[in-house]
Amino acid sequence: MPTLTKLYTMQEASKHKTKDDCWVVIDGKIYDVSSYLDEHPGGDDVVLDATGRDATDDFEDAGHSKSARELMEKYFIGELETSSPAIPELEIYSNKQLNGYSQKLMHLTEQFWAIPVAVVGISVVVGFLYLQKK
Incomplete structure (x- = not known):
């Protein structure tokens, strides 16, 4: 048997x-x-x-x-068991949690938008001055 x-x-x-x-x-x-x-x-x-x-x-x-x-x-x-996934199930966040994270991210981008704009602006000015000296 x-x-x-x-x-x-x-x-x-x-x-x-x-x-x-x-x-x-x-x-x-x-x-x-x-x-x-x-x-x-x-x-x-x-x-x-x-x-x-x-x-x-x-x-x-x-x-x-x-x-x-x-x-x-x-x-x-x-x-x-072959029908089971190869790794344990990943934790799935609820929409409420995701909305909280996305709201925090949006708030940060609203607060600190000037920093990346300033970096890009300074880079453009430096690049322009460098090309003028050549």
Whole structure:
């Protein structure tokens, strides 16, 4: 009888990024490496830096051996749900918040419009004087 593989979203996997609860995602598979952190030859900080995102490229760039790849299976807990986005959902600002930011920006541009105009004006005058001396 085939065993069912648990599916996790990247958002779920990204919540497990502490030394006591550490999951990594490599090649669409999720590994709970919490108990392996102290044994990792590169140190636990290397693994902890790879949590919360797809660490496939980091893993491949490190040139792990065949035995390291075999050892990974011991920590396998599930697969990444393919229908989920590759990164956790970004925080979406409400229109009210955006309107607040745009109002602040408009207020700043109303206050300090003279500075860029002065810079452009001075640049034109200096350029004109420079060309007259030639």
